[in-house]
Amino acid sequence: INFDKYPSLEAQISSISDDIAYNNHDIQDGINANLFRLDELVEINFFRNIYNKYKKKINNQNYKIATYQIIRDSIDLMIKDLIKNTKKNIIQNKIKTFKDIGKMSFLLVNFSDKLKNSEKEIKFFLRTKMYNNKNVLDKNDKGKIIIKKLFNKIIQNPKKFISKDQLMKDKNRSISDFISGMTDRYAIKLYNNIK
Numbered sequence: 001i002n003f004d005k006y007p008s009l010e011a012q013i014s015s016i017s018d019d020i021a022y023n024n025h026d027i028q029d030g031i032n033a034n035l036f037r038l039d040e041l042v043e044i045n046f047f048r049n050i051y052n053k054y055k056k057k058i059n060n061q062n063y064k065i066a067t068y069q070i071i072r073d074s075i076d077l078m079i080k081d082l083i084k085n086t087k088k089n090i091i092q093n094k095i096k097t098f099k100d101i102g103k104m105s106f107l108l109v110n111f112s113d114k115l116k117n118s119e120k121e122i123k124f125f126l127r128t129k130m131y132n133n134k135n136v137l138d139k140n141d142k143g144k145i146i147i148k149k150l151f152n153k154i155i156q157n158p159k160k161f162i163s164k165d166q167l168m169k170d171k172n173r174s175i176s177d178f179i180s181g182m183t184d185r186y187a188i189k190l191y192n193n194i195k
Contacts, residue, residue: 012109020078023122028071030130038067044125046118050074078115085112143184146191150179153194 027047030036038058041047050073058066086109089095095108111119130136154161154175166174179187 009109012107016082016109016111019119020075020082023119023126024071024075024078026126026130027074027122028067030126031067032064033130035133035136036129038063038070040129041070044118044121046077046115046121047074050077078111081112081115082109085110085115146187147179149195150187150191151175154178 027041031038038051039055041051047070050070053073054066054069089108089110093108110116155171158167158171158175162174162178166177182190
């Protein structure tokens, strides 16, 4: 078995959980950043029924609440599909023990084909409406500059920011970990203070 192609059960669960979280989080972020509106979600077949369920109740006062409800329903449907399809895979492949899982030549923990297609639609929607948006790309470029300059400034005097023990292990890794643990607001504030 090629374990790179068919990762462990834990890795499969972790990977697909990340997909569910990131896709839904990015949809919510895109709406909150006014990159697209709730009603544009009907362009994605998966979101059409969810949106229509709340359509008549959506107004300016409850727009944010409606967004949360639609995202919650989306996550719920994805998880239900994942559980149902994984159970189907277990039954069809007569999985009885963990050893049986090791013999699998495909991903056991996976969405149904219908939801896999929906996930492709969601990713395409996000790519066209959000990831390739000029303002988003400009902010990403600015963020890269801030991170690079923070790293270069911190490496000049790392003891000011990071404990001696951490620096002894791997200085570059410690600085990278320190920066990656920052909130955007903190990173910008620190950058402005040390530039």
